[in-house]
Amino acid sequence: MEAWPGTRRWRRSLRLRLTLFLIMAAVAGLLIHAGLTTWPLPALLTAVGREVPAYWSVEMLALTFVLIVPLALGMASVLLAPLTRLLRALESTVLSYRDGEFGSAIAADPPGGLSELADLMQLHSELGLALREQRHHLAQRELLLDTVVQNTPVALILTDPLERIAYANIAARQLLDQGRSLAGRGLDEVLEAGPDDMRQAFAGAQDGLFSVVLEGQEERFHLSMRDFRLQGQPHRLRLLRRMTRELSRQEVASWKRVIRVISHELNNSLAPISSLAHSGAELARRGQFERVPGVFASIGERAQHLHGFLSGYARFAKLPAPVLAPVAWRAFIDSLGAHYGFAVDGELPAVPGRFDPAQMEQALINLLKNAHESGGQPEDVSVAVTAPRDDWRIEVRDRGPGMTETQLSQALLPFYSTKRSGSGLGLALAREIAEAHGGRIAMGNREGGGLWVAVSWPRA
Structure with missing residues (x-):
């Protein structure tokens, strides 16, 4: 008849083994001590004619201890050998887990019938299975994430503390080095x-907005940067997003918006003019000529308001082709200072520039006006003139609050303004003038607060 499972489990338990070990060690000690002090050793000594000493019990107690120790160690080694093997197996699997290998497993039945460790074995097996599943799911998610990142049109560049490129997706490789690998290379070198x-x-x-010429066409990019720690080390993530198509779409929307604004303004002015003209005709018919001059004055005021409103848009829409001429930098900068105050950063180039001074002055006046209205201190507005490579570059800087990422991406659109009363034509006109000179305009937030706006064009 099969024993009850609880009884069988108890018989195979570690507690029973330890209990049996203690009992067997105690019985063995008693038997050895009895054999040395009572029978048969004292009887043998008496049989051979030797007298048992008075201190015989003390000596035999010490001898009993000497004999029982190795016997107890042998019994313990035999009884605990399954537990030792189990602990070694657990140690091996834990080391495998540390190394990222989750395929190791231990049999569900503990060795040597140690049933009290069965729950531990079961939990260990479930842990290994859970870790394997999590690693599989993590690998799938990493593969999906890598596929998405690699194929996104946004160029992504991750650099380490030494500004070496740790990761770059396909768009970044195409943009910076014609698809070649960038990993491990210095950002400055690329x-x-x-x-x-x-x-x-x-x-x-x-973050900033800038323009570059790629394959003969101007492309606008928005650069955003984020710093974070990866594996305990500071890293910087740069995202380059092409804005040319988005800006073109928003430009169309802006033109539609300005048409609505102009239509609204025309209606607001033409309706009163029509009404006043009718009133003037009626007054003339009645012979009330003393009130007619007032009607004409009101018509003139409305017409003057309408003329001023439309002239701003006309200047933007009818920008003539620039007339390039050599311009001395000191005289040009001094003429700008007559409109708005600013400090000059660095030395002015000794070589004269070549541009249309009237148009460039108009563009820079708009930029200086924006800088003075940015909210910063007027004495913090500065202008720098440099000649990097084959370009001229004039940069206007302020210490205002700067712009958000959304404002930067839309700042160069016609009729977009961050000011309640702004027309949105200043930056757009500066951009038109820069492009008419074969150049471009770029802008971004300054470190420490403020905004920089740079106009650049070819020196030749």
Whole structure:
């Protein structure tokens, strides 16, 4: 008849083994001590004619201890050998888990019938299975994430504390080095052959908008940067998003919006003019000529308001082709200072620039006006003139609050303004003038607060 499972489990338990070990050790000790002090050793000594000493019990107690120790160690080794093997197996699997190998497993039945460890074995097996499943799911998620990141149109560059490229997706490789691998290379080395505006944007510590010429066409990019720690080390993630198509779409929306604004303004002015003209005709018919001059004055005021409103848009829409001429930098900068105050950063180039001074002055006046209205101190507004590579570059800087990422992406759109009463034509006109000179305009937030806006064009 089969024993009850609880009884069988108890018989195979570690507690029973330890209990049996203690009992067997105690019985063995008693038997050895009795054999040495009572029978048969004292009887043998008496049989051979030797007298048992008075201190015989004390000596035999010490001898009993000497004999029982190795016997107890042998019994313990035999009884605990299954537990030792189990602990070694657990140690081996734990080391495998530490090394990322979750395929190791231990049999569900503990060795040597140690049933009290069955729950531990079961939990260990479930842990291994859970870790294997989690690693499989994690690998699938990493593969999905890598596929998404690699194929996104946004260029992604991750650099380490030494500004070496740790990761770059397909778009970044195509943009920076014609699809070649960038991993392990220095960011400065990769950007060395790139456009100046891109290199300067990467050198900054703030988000920004800049333009570069790629394959004969101008492309606008928005650069955003985020710092974080990866494996305990500071890293920087840069995201380059092409804005040309988005800006074109928003430009169309802006033109539709301005048409609505102009239509609204025309209606607001033409309706009163029509009404006043009718009133003037009626007054003339009645012979009330003394009130007619007032009607004409009101018509003139409305017409003057309408003329002023439309002239701002006309200047933007009818920008003539620039007339390039050599311009001395000191005289040009001094003429700008007559409109708005600013400090000059660095030395002015000794070589004269070549541009349309009237148009460029208009563009820079708009930029200086924005800088003075940014909310910063007027004495913090500065202008720098440099000649990187084959371009002229004029940069206007302020210490205002700067712009958000959304504002930066839309700042160059016509009729977009962050000011309640702004027309949104200043930056757009500066951009038109820069592009008419074969150049471009770029902008971004300054480290420490503020905004920089740079106009650049070819020196030749």
